[in-house]
Amino acid sequence: MTVVGPFGLSVRDHALEADVQAGLAAVESGLLDATKSGVPFITEAAQHLVRAGGKRFRPLLAMLASQFGDPDAPGVVPAAVVVELTHLATLYHDDVMDEADVRRGVDSANSRWGNSVAVLTGDFLFARASHILADLGPEAVRIQAQAFERLVTGQILETAGPDGRDPVEHYLDVMRGKTGSLIAVACRFGALMAGADEPAVDILTQYGERLGVAFQLADDVLDIASDSHESGKTPGTDLREGIPTLPVLHLRARAEAEGRPEDLELVELLDGDLGDDARHAEVLRRLRAHPALEQARRDTVRYAEEARRTLAPLPDCYAKAALAEMCDAVVHRAG
Numbered sequence: 001m002t003v004v005g006p007f008g009l010s011v012r013d014h015a016l017e018a019d020v021q022a023g024l025a026a027v028e029s030g031l032l033d034a035t036k037s038g039v040p041f042i043t044e045a046a047q048h049l050v051r052a053g054g055k056r057f058r059p060l061l062a063m064l065a066s067q068f069g070d071p072d073a074p075g076v077v078p079a080a081v082v083v084e085l086t087h088l089a090t091l092y093h094d095d096v097m098d099e100a101d102v103r104r105g106v107d108s109a110n111s112r113w114g115n116s117v118a119v120l121t122g123d124f125l126f127a128r129a130s131h132i133l134a135d136l137g138p139e140a141v142r143i144q145a146q147a148f149e150r151l152v153t154g155q156i157l158e159t160a161g162p163d164g165r166d167p168v169e170h171y172l173d174v175m176r177g178k179t180g181s182l183i184a185v186a187c188r189f190g191a192l193m194a195g196a197d198e199p200a201v202d203i204l205t206q207y208g209e210r211l212g213v214a215f216q217l218a219d220d221v222l223d224i225a226s227d228s229h230e231s232g233k234t235p236g237t238d239l240r241e242g243i244p245t246l247p248v249l250h251l252r253a254r255a256e257a258e259g260r261p262e263d264l265e266l267v268e269l270l271d272g273d274l275g276d277d278a279r280h281a282e283v284l285r286r287l288r289a290h291p292a293l294e295q296a297r298r299d300t301v302r303y304a305e306e307a308r309r310t311l312a313p314l315p316d317c318y319a320k321a322a323l324a325e326m327c328d329a330v331v332h333r334a335g
Contacts, residue, residue: 013318016067016318016319016322019063019066019067019071019072020060020063020064023059023062023063023066023071023076023077023080024056024059024060024063026077027056027059027063027077027080027081027084028056030077030078030080030081031050031081031084031085031088032047032050034081034085034125034128034129034132035047035050035085035125035128037124042121042124045109045113045117045121045124046121046124046125046128048106048109048112048121049088049091049092049106049109050088052106056084057183057215058080058083058084058087058182058183058186059080059081059083059084059186061183061186061187061190061208061211061323061326062076062079062080062083062186062187062189062190063076063080063190064190064319064322064323065186065187065188065189065190065191065194065196065204065208065319065323066190066191066193066194066196067194067317067318067319068191068194068196068200068204068314068315068319069191069193069194069195069196069200070194070195071194073193073194073195075136075140075189075193075194076189076190076193076194078132078135078136078193079136079140079189079190079192079193080186080189080190081129081132082129082132082133082136082140082144082189083182083185083186083189085125085126085128085129085132086125086126086129086144086148086151086182087182088125089122089123089125089126089129090122090151090182091122092109092110092118092119092121092122092125093118093119093122095108095109095110095111095118096110096115096118096119097159109121129144136193139192140189140192140193143185143188143189143192144185147181147182147184147185150176150177150181151177151178151181151182153177154173154174154175154176154177154178154179154181155174155177155178157170157173157174157177158174158178167244167249167252167253168246168249168250168253171244171246171249172213175212175213175216175217176209176212176213178216179212179213179215179216180208180209180210180212180213180216181209181212182212183208183209183211183212183215184205184206184208184209184212185205185208186208187204187205187207187208188201188204188205188208190204191204191205199313200314203310203311203313203314204314204323206310207307207310207311207323208307210303210304210306210307210310211303211304211307211326211327211330213303214300214301214303214304214307214327214330214331215330217246217296217299217300217303217334218300218330218331218333218334219333220238220245220246220247220296220300221246221247221293221296221297221300221333221334222333222334223235223236223237223238223239223245224236224239224245224247224284224287224288224293225288225293225334235284236274236280236283236284239270239274239280239283239284239287240274240275240280242274245296246296246299247287247290247292247293247295247296248270248287248292250292250295250296251263251266251267251270251287251290251292252267254291254292255267263290266283266286266287266290269282269283269286270283296334297334300330300331300334301331301334304327304328304330304331305327307326307327308324308327311323311324
């Protein structure tokens with residue numbers, strides 16, 4: 001048994017381990033090649049987050065999905081590079097929108113070089129992803145375009161707010177677009193480029209979207225429930241930045257529906273200045289003990305279990321077992 005990828009994923013077959021490790025190494029090389037420019041400054045900015053590392057969650061899923069066809073097919077690695085480049089590009093843009101100072105343990109591009117350079121670097125990465133995509137054929141271009149439209153739509157919906165809709169349902173729609181769509185494409189590309197049959201491609205696409213939502217919801221839970229040693233980030237970061245996450249949305253819904261004084265008081269604290277360390281610590285303490293956090297955990301488990309059930313029609317193999325274990329890993333992250 002060998003541990004690869006994010007969350008300590010266990011691969012119980014030497015052949016699968018070799019395929020996955022070789023694929024991820026080729027993706028890493030492809031990312032560095034794709035982010036080179038004849039202008040040294042552009043290379044430095046474009047490789048800033050590549051060299052900072054990351055889970056490479058999407059390429060890993062593409063490698064596992066390719067096992068349902070020919071994992072050595074020539075389009076598998078370039079497609080995984082396209083998906084990861086797209087993801088990295090969105091991070092540059094997200095950091096500008098969120099006014100983030102740090103990303104993956106290093107200065108964010110916007111804090112280091114300014115917003116204009118960060119936005120343009122993200123655009124450069126989108127362009128390089130499109131260049132690679134063009135060689136994968138019109139169907140791949142269409143799939144990526146549809147996913148990118150969903151991703152941007154999710155971001156716009158998040159910015160616009162619920163606009164009269166149920167805030168929790170609105171938030172889950174945002175997560176399906178912002179996070180689920182690109183993770184779904186990672187699985188779809190891995191299977192499609194490997195020549196898997198159409199039912200397998202569709203199953204793996206559905207799996208990816210559901211796993212992607214569960215992955216994001218686990219992050220929401222971690223922001224409140226974990227300590228910095230467990231999560232690698234400061235607890236309550238999203239809270240402090242005023243980012244609405246699922247536990248907070250559940251709390252607000254309960255406060256509005258039931259009107260319990262302690263819930264209304266906690267909402268009032270949330271709406272105050274969370275830049276104040278004492279207030280921030282008090283909100284964290286109360287949220288950790290609140291049923292809204294457990295409700296968010298249950299939602300995370302529900303999406304992870306839906307992802308696992310989606311895999312059922314696929315033939316039993318080590319790759320299927322590894323994909324199922326990804327569901328366990330996401331749930332484990334959420335406690």
